Amino acid sequence: MIRIAAVGDLHYGSDSAGTCAIDPDEVSAHADLLLLAGDLTRVGAPAEAGLLARELADVRVPIFAVLGNHDYHADEAPAVVQRFTDVGVEVLEGTGAVVTVDGARVGIAGTKGFGGGFAGACGTDFGEPEMKAFVGHTKDLAGKFGHALAHLDADMRIALLHYAPIKDTLLGERLEIYPFLGSYLLGQAVDEAGADLAVHGHAHGGTEKGVTPGGVHVRNVAQPVIRRPYRVYCLDD
Amino acid sequence: MTALPDRTDEPTQYVVARVNEVLAHDPRVGELDVQVKVVGQQIFLTGSVSTVPRHELIGRVVEELLPDHQVHNEVVVTTSEGDPETEELA
Numbered sequence: 001m002i003r004i005a006a007v008g009d010l011h012y013g014s015d016s017a018g019t020c021a022i023d024p025d026e027v028s029a030h031a032d033l034l035l036l037a038g039d040l041t042r043v044g045a046p047a048e049a050g051l052l053a054r055e056l057a058d059v060r061v062p063i064f065a066v067l068g069n070h071d072y073h074a075d076e077a078p079a080v081v082q083r084f085t086d087v088g089v090e091v092l093e094g095t096g097a098v099v100t101v102d103g104a105r106v107g108i109a110g111t112k113g114f115g116g117g118f119a120g121a122c123g124t125d126f127g128e129p130e131m132k133a134f135v136g137h138t139k140d141l142a143g144k145f146g147h148a149l150a151h152l153d154a155d156m157r158i159a160l161l162h163y164a165p166i167k168d169t170l171l172g173e174r175l176e177i178y179p180f181l182g183s184y185l186l187g188q189a190v191d192e193a194g195a196d197l198a199v200h201g202h203a204h205g206g207t208e209k210g211v212t213p214g215g216v217h218v219r220n221v222a223q224p225v226i227r228r229p230y231r232v233y234c235l236d237d
Numbered sequence: 238m239t240a241l242p243d244r245t246d247e248p249t250q251y252v253v254a255r256v257n258e259v260l261a262h263d264p265r266v267g268e269l270d271v272q273v274k275v276v277g278q279q280i281f282l283t284g285s286v287s288t289v290p291r292h293e294l295i296g297r298v299v300e301e302l303l304p305d306h307q308v309h310n311e312v313v314v315t316t317s318e319g320d321p322e323t324e325e326l327a
Binding site for chain 2: 019021026030070196197232
């Protein structure tokens with residue numbers, strides 16, 4: 001049994017020091033790895049990332065993260081990534097990693113992802129350059145992420161996202177903003193590569209549980225949704 | 238000559254948009270997930286934020302922006318206490 005702890009949308013700011021609900025001893029006892037599903041900071045300031053990184057430094061299980069839209073706001077994403085890397089958190093973007101847990105190889109591929117909407121009500125890369133850039137960004141990230149997921153040399157695969165890959169887990173959010181909350185292209189990438197679990201954040205008003213059209217479990221672990229320090233999902237190895 | 242717009246008569250949906258813009262771009266706040274409802278001279282703020290200071294700041298920023306409105310700050314602070322809860326996925 002592989003135990004995966006996951007949470008997103010911690011939105012750490014200068015007012016957050018000492019408020020991290022992830023107890024390093026507890027998560028190290030309850031889980032085999034910890035996934036952070038983006039929006040780790042309030043406005044993407046490296047100092048905010050540093051505050052959270054310090055509170056994660058004593059976690060003794062591998063930590064993987066993706067950035068979220070908030071983590072890009074200050075245009076200092078490389079420095080934000082560095083703060084997490086400094087304490088051993090591996091930040092994924094169109095990349096994957098494999099860790100061995102009790103002899104089982106667990107692969108994680110991650111991306112921030114982006115919006116665009118869901119089949120039947122989605123944007124198309126047609127017309128103005130800005131529209132092509134918007135949808136093109138999602139296509140680019142989904143393509144690299146799907147490639148990384150498909151090429152994990154692992155016994156089980158986990159997809160780590162910030163934006164939502166399906167609309168089931170957006171239930172509770174306003175329909176008008178679905179195209180800004182995720183894209184079917186992310187779900188399609190998960191289904192084409194195959195995965196045992198996909199986790200995401202971003203949709204604070206959404207619902208925890210859903211499934212891709214291909215049958216992969218999806219969990220929205222945005223902290224306002226799960227209202228716990230993190231959730232733990234157990235997968236048979 | 239075209240009259241300058243009278244902000245005391247600003248349509249409600251533009252007031253809502255203005256509040257959302259300020260909450261996103263005010264460097265003290267940076268919040269996208271606050272819902273704003275305007276009823277006459279009253280403003281209701283709902284949604285969730287991560288910390289108590291941020292909750293208080295949101296109310297203060299909207300009061301500064303629209304001093305002639307009564308602000309009801311009903312934004313909640315996300316609770317993240319309790320056991321993490323485990324789910325077994327088949």
